[in-house]
Amino acid sequence: MKFKEKYIQISMVIITVVMTILRFLLNEKGRTNPDSIRYMRFAHNLPYIDNTTTPLGYPASIKFFTFFGPDEFWSSKLVAVLSYLFIIFFAWKKKFFFKESIVVSALFSFVSIFSYTMSEPLILPFVMVFLYISMQIINGKLEKGRAIFYLSLILIALYNIRYSSLFIIGGAGLYGIVFWKKKFSSVFIISAIIGGIFVILYKFLFIDYFNENYVKGALVIGLHPTSKLLVELFQGLCTTFNPFIHIANPGGGIINYGIYGIGFLNIFLIIYLFVKYKLSESEFFYVFVSTVSVICSYFVQYFYSVNAIDYRLMAPFSLPIWLIYFRKLFHIFDIKVYAIGFLSIMSGILFTWLSKGNYLENRKEMKQFLQSEKLDKVPLLFYLENIEEFELEKIQVAELISTVNPNIALTSKPKDTLRKTTLTRYKVLQKLR
Numbered sequence: 001m002k003f004k005e006k007y008i009q010i011s012m013v014i015i016t017v018v019m020t021i022l023r024f025l026l027n028e029k030g031r032t033n034p035d036s037i038r039y040m041r042f043a044h045n046l047p048y049i050d051n052t053t054t055p056l057g058y059p060a061s062i063k064f065f066t067f068f069g070p071d072e073f074w075s076s077k078l079v080a081v082l083s084y085l086f087i088i089f090f091a092w093k094k095k096f097f098f099k100e101s102i103v104v105s106a107l108f109s110f111v112s113i114f115s116y117t118m119s120e121p122l123i124l125p126f127v128m129v130f131l132y133i134s135m136q137i138i139n140g141k142l143e144k145g146r147a148i149f150y151l152s153l154i155l156i157a158l159y160n161i162r163y164s165s166l167f168i169i170g171g172a173g174l175y176g177i178v179f180w181k182k183k184f185s186s187v188f189i190i191s192a193i194i195g196g197i198f199v200i201l202y203k204f205l206f207i208d209y210f211n212e213n214y215v216k217g218a219l220v221i222g223l224h225p226t227s228k229l230l231v232e233l234f235q236g237l238c239t240t241f242n243p244f245i246h247i248a249n250p251g252g253g254i255i256n257y258g259i260y261g262i263g264f265l266n267i268f269l270i271i272y273l274f275v276k277y278k279l280s281e282s283e284f285f286y287v288f289v290s291t292v293s294v295i296c297s298y299f300v301q302y303f304y305s306v307n308a309i310d311y312r313l314m315a316p317f318s319l320p321i322w323l324i325y326f327r328k329l330f331h332i333f334d335i336k337v338y339a340i341g342f343l344s345i346m347s348g349i350l351f352t353w354l355s356k357g358n359y360l361e362n363r364k365e366m367k368q369f370l371q372s373e374k375l376d377k378v379p380l381l382f383y384l385e386n387i388e389e390f391e392l393e394k395i396q397v398a399e400l401i402s403t404v405n406p407n408i409a410l411t412s413k414p415k416d417t418l419r420k421t422t423l424t425r426y427k428v429l430q431k432l433r
Contacts, residue, residue: 008338009102012345013088016106019345019352020081023115028357030073032399036117040072040406052207057161058119073117073403080114080121087125096132099337100326104319106341108348109239109246109311117403120315123161127316130154130168131323135282137184147187148194155195159202162316167296169195171289224301233298236309238263240318241270243340244347246311270321273328283327286320293317359403367404369432380408381422394425401428 024031035054042050043062050059058079065075084105091101104110114121133150136142142150155172158165173192176185239246242263248256279287294317297309307313329337370376382398401423402408416422 005099005335005338008335009099012102012106012338012341015342015345016102016111017081017084019111019348020084020114021077023111023348023352024077025359026352026356027115027359028362029396029400030077030117030359030363030403031112031115032073032117032403034395034399034410036076037398037402037406037408037410039117039119040076040402041408043072043075044406049210052211054119055160055163057157058122061122071404072406076117077115080116083121083125084114087128090125090128090132094132096128096135097323097327099330100323101128103326103337103341104322107243107322107344108351109242110315111345111348112246113312113315116312118312119162120312123158123165123316124319126154126158126161127168127319130158131286131320134172134285137187138282138285140184143184144187147184148190151187151191152194155191156198158316159195159199164293164297164313165316166199167293168289168316169199170296171292174292175285175288229298229301232308235260236311236314237267237294240309240311240314241266241321244344245351247351270325273325277328277331279324283324286324290317290320362400363403365432366400369428370401370404372431375421375423376405378405378407378421380405381411381416381419382408383411383414383417383422383424386412397423397425397428 038051038053039059040062042054042059043066046059046063061079062072062075065078066072070078087101087105088098090096091098105114110124113124130151133142133147133154137147137151151172155165155169158168169192172188173196176188176192179185180189235248238260239248240263242259243266244262245259248259274287294314297306297313297317300306301309311318326337326340329340367376380401382401384394384398398408398410411422417424
C-alpha cells in the first residue's frame with residue numbers, strides 16, 4: 001500500500017467517526033424519528049415483546065449494550081458506530097472492498113444513516129458479510145453443505161434485523177433459478193428456501209403469537225396510486241445515489257432540481273461504467289440482488305404501508321452498487337477517488353451546520369422536566385390527534401422524550417389525556433424552554 005494512501009484512509013475513517021457523532025449531537029433530537037421511539041421502547045421492555053412491527057435484532061442489540069451502563073439512546077449510537085467500524089475492519093481483514101468501503105461510508109448519506117437511531121446502521125455490516133459469503137460461493141471457495149449453512153445463516157440474520165431483507169432472500173433465490181445451470185446455483189436456491197421457511201415459521205410462531213392481526217391489518221390493496229409512487233421512486237433513487245446531498249427540500253424549489261439532477265446523472269454514470277467495464281460474476285450477482293430488492297421495495301408499496309423510498313430505506317440495497325461503482329472509479333482514477341469522500345463530508349458539515357440544533361442542551365432540559373414531574377422512570381403516553389398523519393413539531397417532542405425515557409408510546413384517545421402520565425406538546429412546552 002502506498003504510504004500516502006494509508007494516511008488518507010486513516011484520516012478519512014477518523015473524520016467519518018467524528019462526523020457521525022457530530023451529526024446527531026448537532027441535531028435538536030439526536031437523529032431520532034417516530035420509529036426510533038418504538039425501537040427504544042422495545043429494547044427497554046425486553047424480554048417482554050413490546051410489538052412485532054420490527055424484528056428482534058436491532059432492539060436486542062440496543063438492550064445488550066444497556067447492560068454495560070448506557071441508556072437505550074446512547075446504546076443505539078454505540079451500535080451504529082460499532083457497525084461502521086466493523087465494516088471497515090471486516091473489509092480490511094478480508095481484503096474485500098476495503099478502499100471502497102472507506103469512501104462509501106464517508107458519503108454524507110451513509111454518515112446520516114450511521115448517526116440514526118434506526119435499524120439501517122446495524123444491517124449494513126450484515127450486508128457486507130452476505131456479499132463476502134456470496135463471493136466465496138461464486139468463486140468456488142465455499143461449497144456444498146458449508147456454503148448452504150453460511151449463506152442460510154446470514155440470510156436469516158438479515159431478516160431478523162429488517163423485514164425488507166425478505167427481498168434479498170428472494171433476490172438470491174431468483175438468481176439461482178435464472179442461472180440454474182451454474183455450478184453454485186443450487187446453493188442460492190436451497191439457502192433461499194431455508195430463509196423462506198424461516199420467514200414463514202417466524203410469521204406463525206412469533207408475529208401471529210404476539211399479534212395475530214398484524215399482517216391482516218398491515219396489508220391494504222391499492223394503498224397508493226402509481227402516479228405518486230413513480231415520482232417517489234425517481235426522487236428516492238436520485239437522492240440515494242447523490243454522493244453529496246441525499247435530502248431534498250420538502251418545500252420544493254430550484255435547489256431540488258440540482259439535488260435530483262446530480263443523482264440522476266450519477267445513476268447514468270454508474271450504468272455506463274458497469275457496461276463499459278465488465279462486471280465479474282460476483283459483482284453481477286450483487287447488482288442483480290440489489291435491483292430485485294429495489295423493484296420489490298417499489299411494488300410492496302401497493303399493499304403495505306411503508307415510508308416513501310429514500311436513501312435510508314435503500315441503504316442495504318444501494319451499498320453493493322456503491323461498492324462496485326467506487327471499485328470502477330478506483331480502477332480509472334486511483335487515489336483521486338478519495339476526494340469524493342472528502343467533498344461529501346464537507347457538504348455534510350455545511351448541511352449539518354446550517355440546520356444545527358443542540359441535542360445535549362435539549363436532553364438536559366427534558367431530563368430536568370421529567371424528573372421534576374417524576375415521569376422519568378414510569379411508562380408514558382404521548383397524545384397526538386392523528387397517529388397516522390402526525391405533525392412534525394408535535395412528534396419531535398415525543399422523540400426527544402424517548403431519548404430520556406424510552407418507555408413511551410403514542411396514543412390518539414382523548415380520554416388518555418386525563419392521566420398524569422400522558423403528555424402533550426402543550427403540556428411539555430408550558431414548563432420547558
